[in-house]
Amino acid sequence: MKKLASLLIVSVLGGALTLGSYKLFLEEEEISSNFTLPSTEETSNFIPANYAENRSYGTNADFTEAAEKTVHAVVHVKNMAVFNGARNPFEFYYGGGRSEGKAVQGAGSGVIITPDGYIVTNNHVIEGASELEVTLNNNQTYTAEVIGTDKASDIALLKVDAENLEYIPFGNSNNVKLGEWVLAVGNPFNLKSTVTAGIVSAKARDLNPADAIPQSFIQTDAAINPGNSGGALVNINGELIGINTAITSKTGSYVGYAFAVPSNNARKIVEDIMEYGDVQQGILGIKGGSVTPRAVKELSLNTTQGVYVAVVSPGSGAENAGIKENDIIRKIDNIQINKFSDLTGYISSKRPNDEVAVTFLRDGREREVTVTLTKYESYRIKSIGLEVANASKEELRGYNIEYGVKINQILRNDLPADELAGNIITEINNEEVRNIQDVERIIEGKRSSDPVVVTFIDGNGEKQRVVWR
Template structure:
């Protein structure tokens, strides 16, 4: 009996200890969970103070304002249709008009000025413009900038037209909502929405002068060219220009000329009759880890200066080969398209503040931009500029002009920049004006003979048919 009582006491004591320990553990666990909940640092992701779940961007006002200011542009060309083999080989035949292509345009003033892409109106004999209310007008070309793929045309309407104000393309931000408005596949007044995917994007694989585009994932297809890219306030921030696609249709990569660049081109054409392009006077490359390793430098962002042009504003300001441009007018420069895009909004004699790095030290100097003077030899498609005395001496020649870039797509893949042209049709040339004079006397169908001197001193003559 005593033994049983002892066992019972031990069992009760053990159960009490176990129960007490369980209660103690339970209390501690509850305390820990309670504290974790109270001190949690997790909060829902927010944008501008508004939870994503409640974001509701309204595009209706911007869309309504934009569709009335975007027009349909039709490129009509006249061609000769031979009716016999004799007319085919020797000329002649019936003249016929036909629709070659179509695109979009943006009305930018109540009196009928319209911005579009140069490739939309290129070669047109007539331009037909249709408004959103189905009114149709004939348009005239006021001026073009093939390099930037921008054209200015005008229609004469009986009353004031709806138009879009220019926005500030420099202020747009990645992820910002945008609308693309145009006429894809001849479907008029089409609105698509997307975001800003990238800024200062260069898509020219072989072009020696990078351009700066706004990239968006708003659906853009053939026929959208020349249309409007607008923000949700209905302000024009870009002219839709190109897409990157293996099929030729939308896959999520579309590009627009920034509005600041388009506006400057339009103002130049209206005020001066042509585009006033200011140049810094440097050539170089965008830095990245691979190039930085090759050059044995630490910087992986910015523009590395490979050459400073003779008597340029950059030369006079003291910029040298090996300097790295990091800012211009307090705008960060991470790659060459950043620099090219900003300079595209400037004119000759404008002064810009250039910040550069040299031997680890940062300096800022004022640089006066010079006028970009050039001429395009249509056949074979070469843009030429004046050659400095220093450059001519380096090549061992007394006269000539220098190739700035190839404008013919077939020639862009060859590194022709910097080659000297000394003669055109066996006549020596000393300046761009000499080239203009010789070419102005030629029939466009005549062959052109060009004499070249390469960087290695090799001389060559090529006849372009």
């Protein structure tokens, strides 16, 4: 009996131990094997990732409204050359049969900006025209008058005698963002109005940094082909944010890069032409360039972006506000300035006597000053490749002379820029020049076959004379 009781107790204890072991080891192991993967945020210490389900790819942007608002306000511009001459070689050599006629010299697109017929296009579309013909999207044709042009920005303003035309309102190109959807609207005539879509690929793009006048384009991948120059770049609200101007291509056709003059710059040029008859260009009064890795290394700069101030013009708004050489401009009116074309693009939308807030770095410290822009006055002597500007009293005293204009820019690569830039021209074709108006009068008054004789004072104070033929 005692053995039976002992055996029973041992059996019960053995069963309890077996059950306890199962509970302790096997069930805990089963529970731990049902673990849940931690969230992506908890495991993204090394490579950030997002595995959110039901993620929506693509765009909900609707281009139809923007296209409908703008397509009828983009016109075809035909550059006509009127001729009066022989119709064939026999008439040329033997006379008789001479006739008048018209020939298409060039064509492009234009944007109606007011209901009474003001139209913006590219200067290269209408340059050299004897007569301009504008065709609307409804095939109605008008003769256009050139109100004014600005070759530097490639903008021209036309006017047709019409009323109640559909037009495109200007948008604020400063608010354009990278990756924003845009439409390029053109009217190449043989295809009527065309609309292509793309995004803003870059802002303040300078196609030729070596150019005397820096450029500042909006870059887009919306397809723009020949015939669409002068057309509209619009946002999805149908607002004009640029005038399509150029493409980069080895073949002359679209290959993925297209460029537009920002609407703020185009609008300012148009308003200047309408109010003053020419473009009123305001300047800070500095010379410099973008901060580059080479500049960072050689000048021991403590920033990798901005505009390095190399020269401050005497009497300029920049000098009066206290900007000095070696300062690095980072912002203007809270617009970030990462490169020189950012600065020139924004300043080009301003006028003389406008005030701008300039934020710059000096000795590692950030400062801000208010600069009143001064007027940029210059004249380009294209035949010899020089741009001249009025010289300040300080500059004249530095050369120990009483009058003259300074060589402001060298426009030809074959000229020694280091030797000529900054020199003071005192005579052209043996006539005194005291300002750029004198230069313009002399150059415009000479025959195209006449040479240009320039007398100037060089950096050593010596008088030099150069004859351009």
